[in-house]
Each structure stands twice: as C-alpha cells, then as structure tokens.
Amino acid sequence: MLSNQTKQKLSFNLSKSLIRALHSLPKPPYRVEDGIFPAISSKTLDFHYNKHFAGYINKLNGFVKGTSLENKTLEETIKETAKDETKKAIFNNAAQAFNHNFYFNCMRPFGTQIPDSVKKILEKNFGSFDEFKKQFSEKANGLFGSGWCWLYSDNKKLGIMQASNAMTPLVFDQKPILVIDVWEHAYYLDYQNKRPDSVDKFFEVINWNFVEEQMKKADLI
Numbered sequence: 001m002l003s004n005q006t007k008q009k010l011s012f013n014l015s016k017s018l019i020r021a022l023h024s025l026p027k028p029p030y031r032v033e034d035g036i037f038p039a040i041s042s043k044t045l046d047f048h049y050n051k052h053f054a055g056y057i058n059k060l061n062g063f064v065k066g067t068s069l070e071n072k073t074l075e076e077t078i079k080e081t082a083k084d085e086t087k088k089a090i091f092n093n094a095a096q097a098f099n100h101n102f103y104f105n106c107m108r109p110f111g112t113q114i115p116d117s118v119k120k121i122l123e124k125n126f127g128s129f130d131e132f133k134k135q136f137s138e139k140a141n142g143l144f145g146s147g148w149c150w151l152y153s154d155n156k157k158l159g160i161m162q163a164s165n166a167m168t169p170l171v172f173d174q175k176p177i178l179v180i181d182v183w184e185h186a187y188y189l190d191y192q193n194k195r196p197d198s199v200d201k202f203f204e205v206i207n208w209n210f211v212e213e214q215m216k217k218a219d220l221i
C-alpha cells in the first residue's frame with residue numbers, strides 16, 4: 001500500500017510531467033484580436049499568432065512527443081538540435097517557436113518610452129540611438145529572403161545579426177535583446193513589398209521595458 005504522502009508525490013510528479021510534456025502557445029501581454037497599433041493590423045496578427053506561431057508549436061510537439069526532447073525547454077531543444085542535421089526539422093520549429101515568442105514580447109500597442117538605462121547602453125555601443133536605429137533598420141531591410149534581425153549581447157557587447165530562416169543568437173551562446181521578424185508573413189498583408197515601411201513602424205511599437213529586462217538578464221544594466 002502506498003502512503004498518502006507517496007500518492008500525493010506521485011500525483012504531483014505526474015501532473016508536472018503532463019504539463020511539461022508538450023509546449024503550449026504563450027500569450028503575449030496584449031489582445032491578439034486588436035493587432036498592435038499603429039504597426040500591425042489585427043488581420044496580420046491573427047494569422048501570424050494563431051496560424052504561423054501556433055503551427056510551429058504544434059509541429060514541434062508532434063516531433064518531440066515520446067522522444068528524449070519531450071521534456072526539454074525550447075532553449076534546451078534549440079541548443080541540442082542546432083548542429084545535428086538529422087534534427088533540422090525539430091530545430092527549425094523549436095527556434096521559430098522561441099523567436100516568435102520573443103518577437104511578440106518585443107512589442108505592445110503604441111510602444112513605450114525608452115528608459116534612460118537602455119538609451120545609454122545603445123549610445124555606448126553604437127554612438128547614438130539614431131545610429132543604432134539606422135544600422136538595425138538597414139540590416140532588417142537588407143536581409144535576403146526570410147529571417148530575423150536581432151540585437152544581441154555577446155560578452156556584454158551589443159551586435160546586430162541578420163539571421164536567415166529560424167536562426168537565433170542562442171545557437172552562438174549570445175543573449176537575445178530585441179528582434180524583428182522579416183519573414184513576409186509578418187508584414188505582407190499590411191505593407192505588401194514595402195518591408196522598410198514595416199521596419200519604420202516597428203520602432204513605434206517597441207516595448208522598451210522588455211528590452212530593458214533582456215539587458216538586465218545579459219548583465220548590461
């Protein structure tokens with residue numbers, strides 16, 4: 001006979017493993033059905049969040065179910081599969097799930113004021129805020145094909161990376177700070193082929209408080 005304490009422990013472990021077994025779709029800190037004014041329409045956000053982002057999570061869950069990756073976090077899954085060609089599909093879906101969650105948290109309707117702490121770090125690394133914005137926008141606009149433009153920290157030094165397809169700074173042990181999705185699905189319904197217009201508008205909805213949190217995690221602040 002199992003004691004009540006043992007039964008409780010088993011039940012807790014079971015529920016914990018059930019919860020962790022599959023990845024769920026994280027909610028952003030705003031209403032998806034409203035879009036992200038004034039940069040992203042409700043239609044674009046609906047497709048992007050409910051079809052593309054959810055699709056990556058669902059595919060990932062299908063791939064990892066019943067494998068040794070089933071209970072791993074997205075970060076662990078990305079690092080374990082990044083250099084294994086046989087696990088390319090798992091990597092792509094795990095990285096896209098991570099990247100999208102990060103991206104949706106980088107924004108909020110109307111954006112926020114940029115904290116002085118964040119401004120100072122950008123000025124230290126790029127000379128001025130305007131120079132950072134110029135370099136980030138040029139790389140976002142210049143990325144050929146589908147991908148992401150990341151601001152990242154590598155040993156407390158900031159850099160901007162053009163990342164094709166699902167690539168993410170985690171693969172290089174760098175800390176992600178800010179990202180824009182420049183896959184066509186992120187902007188085509190609203191801006192058609194005018195990617196630079198969508199990048200300009202992105203700057204009006206950046207949640208700099210989230211960026212500040214990432215800078216703190218990277219020991220920049």
Ligand SMILES: [Fe+2]
Pocket residue numbers: 048052100181183185186
């Ligand atoms: Fe996307």
